[in-house]
Amino acid sequence: MRQKAIFYHAGCPVCVDAEQQLATALDTSRFDVEIVHLGEQKSRLGEAEAAGVKSVPALVLGGLPLHVNFGAALADLR
Numbered sequence: 001m002r003q004k005a006i007f008y009h010a011g012c013p014v015c016v017d018a019e020q021q022l023a024t025a026l027d028t029s030r031f032d033v034e035i036v037h038l039g040e041q042k043s044r045l046g047e048a049e050a051a052g053v054k055s056v057p058a059l060v061l062g063g064l065p066l067h068v069n070f071g072a073a074l075a076d077l078r
Helices: 011-021 042-050
Strands: 003-009 031-037 057-061 066-072
Touching: 003 011, 003 042, 011 066, 042 057
Parallel strands: 003 031
Antiparallel strands: 003 057, 057 066
């Protein structure tokens, strides 16, 4: 069974670079990867926050938030 991986970002250069380097490097035979652009999908901000995401870009893997770099705080996206 594949594990869910959600990569949250806001479309900034830091986020796009992290997406290209990290999210696309995940083994898709092991992970079901979803990319969520919070700048375009503001309705999912609560979901990201509930998963423990404090800033983007962030990867939620196995239910644990991994903060990759600092592009923007979630509060800045509201």
